Amino acid sequence: MLVRAIGKYKWLLTAALVTMLVEVGAALWQPSFMKDILSTMASLSLSTSGKVGKVSGYGIALIAIAVVGLIGSILNTIAAAKLAQAVSADLRENTFRKIQTFSYADIERFKSENLVVRMTNDINQIQMLLMMTFQILIRVPLLFVGSFVLSIITMPQLWWVIVVMVVLIVIVTGLSMRAMGPHFGAFQKLMDKINAIAKDNLRGARVVKSFVQERNQEAKFDKESDDLLGHNLTVGYIFAAMIPAFTIISQLAIFVAILFISFGITQSASFAQDQLGGIMSFIQYMMQIMFAIIMGGMMSMFASRGFVSIGRIRQVLEATPSMSFPDTPTETLSGDVTFEHVSFSYPDDEKPTLKDVSFELKSGQQVGIVGATGAGKSTLAQLIPRLFDPSEGTVKVGGKDLKTLSRKTLNSTVSIVLQKAILFSGTIAGNLKQGNSAATKDDMDRAAQIAQAAEFINRLPNRYDAEVVERANNFSGGQKQRLSITRGVIKQPKVLILDDSTSALDARSEKLVQEAFDKELKNTTTIIIAQKISSVVHADTILVMDQGRLVAQGTHNELVETSDVYRHIYDTQKAQGDDADE
């Protein structure tokens, strides 16, 4: 996945690698000039003016290499950042495009919040990993091997000092990483929790304020925040011990090297001239080796989080959508709806939510669905626009199995207005056009009239161009419901499902909506899921659901006579003073 994504940006990749080589080359070359400078200074055969000339030459070369290294480093940072941003933008778009192919069931399986985290946080982690890879991770082994080889070439007799230092640094780095590892893992989890609390608290601000929950929310937040602080402090303590440990190891290595060379110097003057410069570059190489090991250890720790994110994005990109629509020509269907022995279980739910449900609805009928909370009414309704496929049995619209219909045919035939009115930020017109992209002003007027939304839309200064803010917070619950009913009827579907979507409307508006349906949607099969019997009392037929089963079907009068479940609901609502008979 990543290799293919990076391969698309060959030029940036080449630029990042070449600039990194320049940077590493400069870092490895610099110490040898230091050696030449010091050797020249210690030279017994050169005059003072000769020494000054030579040392200046080496000095200029040293600065030139440092500048080349610096330019390499700047260009490498730019190339690595551009490459990481371009690749992560592609991944984000591909993930989003893939999610668009998911069925509602697939989104339920992944959980929508989880998909949002994958598209934001995980893609950011991958972007950071790519940055680190092209800036540091590839550089580390090159720098390590280069410095190791050059240090041994510079001072072959001190090879063992390097080996002992490497072993000690690897041990200290390994132990520190082991101690820090679980804390890094805990960081991520706590950050997720803190984000969730902050999000819940802000999203549910009205609940928090009205139930005076600020103290509880603060206590929850403080607890997680204190835990995070604890982990932060522990990592800080480990760092605090690690840095002096590295300093001690490096100082010891330098001390041993200098001690060894000092013995040589006392024995011969020519040895001193040879080795004085060497010891300087040797020490520089040692420092680079130490830097490479520490960076390698630290980066691999951060990189592990990036690898987890790659796995999570791959899961999405490689998921096979559980539902596909055949590419059949668009058909015009009637509004007949048939369920044949339909059973349905939600993913990960062992118990079926719908059990062997069969019924037949004729085009143009007004249908009510009633039943206790959790009886399976919404689930049944969601099978008609194929938000889910049944586990067993067949659902038909216009006499055709839904699985044989193209997405376009199904979309133009069936429309569902969900229990929760969900509107998107933008304008009213933008939201209505989701129901029918070709809708004209007249279509909007007609639909708004049916849904009893015209009255408040006409009062808005910009009418259909009025702004809808995030989560449509600038509209009341009833207005949101009317707008989503408008969106549902605008395409004049053959089957219209209203899932408890008039619950926030006052009794008069609800009645007006129903009268408009009777008049304007004569050929549309209207399926109304209702908590109140009064909402469906005039329906041509009413389906009574109980614990996932269809236990009765008939008109209100028939059901009052024949169905215990229906009569029970009716009597309860009558006792509560509901106007079911009106």
Ligand SMILES: Nc1ncnc2c1ncn2[C@@H]1O[C@H](COP(=O)(O)OP(=O)(O)OP(=O)(O)O)[C@@H](O)[C@H]1O
């Ligand atoms: N997305 C889901 N994942 C898992 N289980 C679900 C899901 N949606 C609903 N259920 C379960 O299926 C059962 C039926 O729910 P459904 O929403 O269809 O009932 P309902 O009759 O419409 O209830 P209500 O009148 O309260 O809206 C419930 O037990 C519910 O917990």
